[in-house]
Amino acid sequence: MVQRATINEQRARRKGHVRRIIRGTSARPRLTVHRSLRHISAQVIDDEKGLTLAAASTQQKDVAEGLDSTADKAAAAKVGKLVAERAKSAGVEAVCFDRGHCKYHGRVAALADAARESGLSF
Numbered sequence: 739m740v741q742r743a744t745i746n747e748q749r750a751r752r753k754g755h756v757r758r759i760i761r762g763t764s765a766r767p768r769l770t771v772h773r774s775l776r777h778i779s780a781q782v783i784d785d786e787k788g789l790t791l792a793a794a795s796t797q798q799k800d801v802a803e804g805l806d807s808t809a810d811k812a813a814a815a816k817v818g819k820l821v822a823e824r825a826k827s828a829g830v831e832a833v834c835f836d837r838g839h840c841k842y843h844g845r846v847a848a849l850a851d852a853a854r855e856s857g858l859s860f
Contacts, residue, residue, distance in 0.1 A: 749839040760836050761785055769821070769833040769860065771849055773840050778814045780821040780849060782830055792824035814845035818852030825858060832859045 743751070762768030762785040772779045779795035794801060794817045796808035801820060805813050825833065833853075840846045854860070 794821040815852035818849035822856035
């Protein structure tokens with residue numbers, strides 16, 4: 739009988755495919771997205787120095803205020819806008835987008851679109 743991979747092993751494999759291509763530098767850090775069933779978070783990371791330059795999440799009280807749900811496109815758009823503003827205040831204008839194991843669809847795409855509209859280029 740063939741041993742099937744668990745969901746976490748499948749996600750790690752898909753994430754590895756993306757991370758082999760994308761690498762954050764000081765000039766163009768990596769905007770990474772983590773999506774769970776209840777929340778979404780984003781970070782701008784400089785991989786050369788190992789620093790997080792900006793971050794936002796629906797688990798933060800200022801983001802969760804006024805939202806009906808923290809697991810919908812409106813919440814993802816709010817996180818995208820906030821992480822873009824925080825990145826721009828840290829001096830970051832351009833990033834490379836790391837979607838992780840998730841498809842570029844739904845909440846992940848909403849976050850990316852809101853970050854673009856707020857002035858980040860990728």
